[in-house]
Each structure stands twice: as C-alpha cells, then as structure tokens.
Amino acid sequence: MDFSLTPDLLELQQRTRAFIRDKIIPLESDPRQTPHGPTEEFRRELVALAAAEGLVAPHVGVEYGGLGLSHVGKAVVFEESGYSLLGPVAMHIFAPDEGNMHLLEAVASTEQKERWLRPLASGATRSCFCMTEPAPGAGSDPAALRTTARKDGNHYVINGDKWFITGAEGAAFAIIMAKDDDGNATMFLADMDTPGIEIVRTMDSLDHAFAGGHGVVRFNNLRVPASDILGEPGKGFRYAQVRLAPARLTHCMRWLGTARRAHQIATDYALRREVFGSKLIGHEGVGFMLADNEMDIRMSRLSILHTAWTLDQGARGTVESSMAKVFVSEAVWRVVDRSVQVLGGQGVTGETLVARIFNEVRGFRIYDGPSEVHRWSIAQRIGRNGANW
Structure with a gap:
C-alpha cells in the first residue's frame, strides 16, 4: 500500500x-x-x-x-x-x-x-433513499422490511411507512426499498411528486447540516412502472451493499474534515489564551487533549485510506468499512468533545463553530449502522473464522 x-x-x-x-x-x-x-x-x-x-x-x-x-x-x-x-x-x-x-x-x-x-x-436535483422504517420495520436489521410492493400488471403498488429519510423534503426522486410478492427486497425509483407519496413531517434532530432535514414518508398505493425497478427484482439487499460500504466510508471522510476544523479552532485558542501564568497549551491537561486529538485524526485518516485502498482493489470491503465506521465515528466524537473542553464556555455557545459541530457529529455514531451493530457483525465474523488477521 x-x-x-x-x-x-x-x-x-x-x-x-x-x-x-x-x-x-x-x-x-x-x-x-x-x-x-x-x-x-x-x-x-x-x-x-x-x-x-x-x-x-x-x-x-x-x-x-x-x-x-x-x-x-x-x-x-x-x-x-x-x-x-x-x-x-x-x-x-x-x-x-x-x-x-x-x-x-x-x-x-x-x-x-x-x-x-x-x-x-449536476447538482440540479436532490434525492432521498427510503429504507428505514418505524418499529417493527427495518432499521439496523434490514430483514425486518415491511413496506410492500405488489405486482399489478406492468406496475407495482407500494405501501408502507419510512422515517429518518434524509433529504426527503425537496428531493426530486426517491430510491425505495420494498418487499415484493416473493418476499424479496427490491429497489424502485419514483419521482417525489408522484401520487401516493406523502411527506408526513420533517423530524427535529440534533444536526442541521443536511439539506431537506430528515423526514417521515408514507407510500399509499404508489404505482411504479416495472421499468422503474432499479436493477433486478429481488436484489435490493445486494444493491444496498453496493451503496452502503462506500457510503459508510465517505461519511468518515467528510466528518474527519469537520473534526479537523474543531481541533484547529481549539488549538488556535489554546495557543493564544493565557491563564495561570502561561499559554493554555502549556498546561498538560489541555496539551494532552490536543495531542490525543492529533492521534485520533491521524489514525482515522489511516483507517479511511486503508479501506479506500481495499475498495480500489475491487474487494467488497465490508469488514474494513465496518471497522472504519466504528473507529472514525468514535474518534471524531472524541476530537470534537475534547475541543469543546479546551474552549471552555466558548465551546458550548455560538461564539465558535465548535458547539454546532458537536451537535452535527453526534449522529454519525448512529446512521449508516450504529457502532454496536458493526461490532456485532465483526464479532459474528470472528465467531465463524476466528482471529485470523
């Protein structure tokens, strides 16, 4: 490498x-x-x-x-x-x-x-991906999918509820995961102004960065032509892996840049703020936090690059992306949390960007698979294959 x-x-x-x-x-x-x-x-x-x-x-x-x-x-x-x-x-x-x-x-x-x-x-439109459902539907366990797609001539009729659908408000189209007549997951494409699609509400959330927020979407007898199936019928879960492994990693890439920003703001403050007779960075309690930030940023970047390299070799990278998602999401959280601490009162107010970054990055440990689900998946692999790295 x-x-x-x-x-x-x-x-x-x-x-x-x-x-x-x-x-x-x-x-x-x-x-x-x-x-x-x-x-x-x-x-x-x-x-x-x-x-x-x-x-x-x-x-x-x-x-x-x-x-x-x-x-x-x-x-x-x-x-x-x-x-x-x-x-x-x-x-x-x-x-x-x-x-x-x-x-x-x-x-x-x-x-x-x-x-x-x-x-x-081109950026002319936005989209959304409709997979997650209210309990007892699909969430961390996609096999619990409850949205249905019933064949009706040359169309499918889709019914079900989705939530935490990022960007639903204002999206031009949706990719919809639904269970077909054979009980298999199939992906469908549909314009969001098609009759039968309802945006029930936009959910309040800690993060404010995603265009369109996070929505609750209902499909009520939505008719989709068979020609608008994405890929082949019954292969929805396989296609989800095509999307999810790289998407987990790109989350890591973007939020690593955000963690760098928080760290930079905290470092600049520690270099100029004088307290108890010296610059703030001269106090070990602060200096050590910034040192830990540097280590978390460095190791996160290496984890991302290794997984990216693995994907570029043509491998699926499922395990590698799970490991990167857990490590980077938790490292990013540590970096931002320490940055808040270094900034003191300014870290929990709008005096710097760090308080907003703190809110934005918290969800990263949950979406595209909570850390606990990825750890469980890795543990299952160990149970099958042993510790053979």
Missing part, C-alpha cells in the same frame, strides 16, 4: 482546500441555514460556486460531469470538503445524494441514468 498522492491528486487537494477556505467558510453565517438544512436557494448558490471550480460531484464518472475519483481520491477530496459544514453541500457530495449517485452509476439502466442520475450529478 502506497499512500503517497499523485501530483494530480495533490493539486486537487489544494484546489479543494482553497475553495473551502476562500469561497465557502465566509458563507457559514448566512441566515439561509435552517434547522432542516440550507434553503434550496442557498444550496443552489453553493453548488454554483463549486461548479465554477469544477468541483461538483467529483466522485461520479466523467461522462456525468464528475472527475471519476477512486476511493482513495475521494478520501482526500471529501476530507477537505468537510472542513466546512457547507462544503459537502456545495460540492454535492453529502448524504444521501453521494451514495445514491454511486448506486445509480453502478446499477441503473441507461435510460434511468439519463432520467435521474444526470440531473442529480
């Missing part, structure tokens, strides 16, 4: 870093940020800024306007985007759109790509 960056990737890293610093960070106080993410007007302005730099959806193929980045390439660029909470929105690489683009590129038909992927990749 050689983690040295090519000249092209180094240039892209620096260009992304400059874009975030010069064009995006100055907009972080824009009032068009709501409790459910930036307004659509603001989102489009941000995307236009990234488009001017050639940085919209850089992970998708060149055919669809992207840069066709490898997983390692994404690790470098996505981390830089995450240095501002608005960066992934501007570059159109936030969840769920980033993962949906990857899935569509891998699985969709040519016609489906033109209809849904191309406008999504």
Whole structure:
C-alpha cells in the first residue's frame, strides 16, 4: 500500500482546500441555514460556486460531469470538503445524494441514468433513499422490511411507512426499498411528486447540516412502472451493499474534515489564551487533549485510506468499512468533545463553530449502522473464522 498522492491528486487537494477556505467558510453565517438544512436557494448558490471550480460531484464518472475519483481520491477530496459544514453541500457530495449517485452509476439502466442520475450529478436535483422504517420495520436489521410492493400488471403498488429519510423534503426522486410478492427486497425509483407519496413531517434532530432535514414518508398505493425497478427484482439487499460500504466510508471522510476544523479552532485558542501564568497549551491537561486529538485524526485518516485502498482493489470491503465506521465515528466524537473542553464556555455557545459541530457529529455514531451493530457483525465474523488477521 502506497499512500503517497499523485501530483494530480495533490493539486486537487489544494484546489479543494482553497475553495473551502476562500469561497465557502465566509458563507457559514448566512441566515439561509435552517434547522432542516440550507434553503434550496442557498444550496443552489453553493453548488454554483463549486461548479465554477469544477468541483461538483467529483466522485461520479466523467461522462456525468464528475472527475471519476477512486476511493482513495475521494478520501482526500471529501476530507477537505468537510472542513466546512457547507462544503459537502456545495460540492454535492453529502448524504444521501453521494451514495445514491454511486448506486445509480453502478446499477441503473441507461435510460434511468439519463432520467435521474444526470440531473442529480449536476447538482440540479436532490434525492432521498427510503429504507428505514418505524418499529417493527427495518432499521439496523434490514430483514425486518415491511413496506410492500405488489405486482399489478406492468406496475407495482407500494405501501408502507419510512422515517429518518434524509433529504426527503425537496428531493426530486426517491430510491425505495420494498418487499415484493416473493418476499424479496427490491429497489424502485419514483419521482417525489408522484401520487401516493406523502411527506408526513420533517423530524427535529440534533444536526442541521443536511439539506431537506430528515423526514417521515408514507407510500399509499404508489404505482411504479416495472421499468422503474432499479436493477433486478429481488436484489435490493445486494444493491444496498453496493451503496452502503462506500457510503459508510465517505461519511468518515467528510466528518474527519469537520473534526479537523474543531481541533484547529481549539488549538488556535489554546495557543493564544493565557491563564495561570502561561499559554493554555502549556498546561498538560489541555496539551494532552490536543495531542490525543492529533492521534485520533491521524489514525482515522489511516483507517479511511486503508479501506479506500481495499475498495480500489475491487474487494467488497465490508469488514474494513465496518471497522472504519466504528473507529472514525468514535474518534471524531472524541476530537470534537475534547475541543469543546479546551474552549471552555466558548465551546458550548455560538461564539465558535465548535458547539454546532458537536451537535452535527453526534449522529454519525448512529446512521449508516450504529457502532454496536458493526461490532456485532465483526464479532459474528470472528465467531465463524476466528482471529485470523
């Protein structure tokens, strides 16, 4: 494994870093940020800024306007985007759109790509991924899927409830996971203005960064043509793995950049604040926290790069992505929590960005699989194969 960056990737890293610093960070106080993410007007302005730099959806193929980045390439660029909470929105690489683009590129038909992927990749539209359901439906256990898709001639009729659907409000289309007549999971594509789709409400949440927030969505006799099945019938869970392993990792990439930002703010404060006769960083209690931050950031990056390299070799990377998701999500939380502590009173107020970052990163330990589920999965593997690393 050689983690040295090519000249092209180094240039892209620096260009992304400059874009975030010069064009995006100055907009972080824009009032068009709501409790459910930036307004659509603001989102489009941000995307236009990234488009001017050639940085919209850089992970998708060149055919669809992207840069066709490898997983390692994404690790470098996505981390830089995450240095501002608005960066992934501007570059159109936030969840769920980033993962949906990857899935569509891998699985969709040519016609489906033109209809849904191309406008999504340009940033002209947003999307949502409808899988999670209220209890006793699918959550951490996808096998509990209860939404049904009944065959009716050349259509399927979909009924069921979903929640925690990120970006549902304002999305142009949805990827819907439902159980077909054979009891198998199938993915469907549907425009969100199709009769039978209802956004029941938008949920309150700690995080405010995701455009469209997190919604409760109901399907009431939604009719979807059989031609709008994504991929093949009955292979929904297989396609979910195509999406989920890389999507777990891209979360890690983006939030690592955000943790770096919190650490930088805390470090700058510790270097200038004088207390008890010396700079704050000179006190071991503070200096050690910042040192631990540096170690967590470094080890997180290595975990991400290793998993990205594994995926680039053509492996599924399921175990590696689970390990990275657990380690990075918990390391990011530690970094941000320590940064709050270093800042003292400023860390729990709006005087710096760190208090907001604290709220934003908490959900990372839950979505795309809670740490406990990933640990359970890894333990199951150990039970089958032993400790054979």
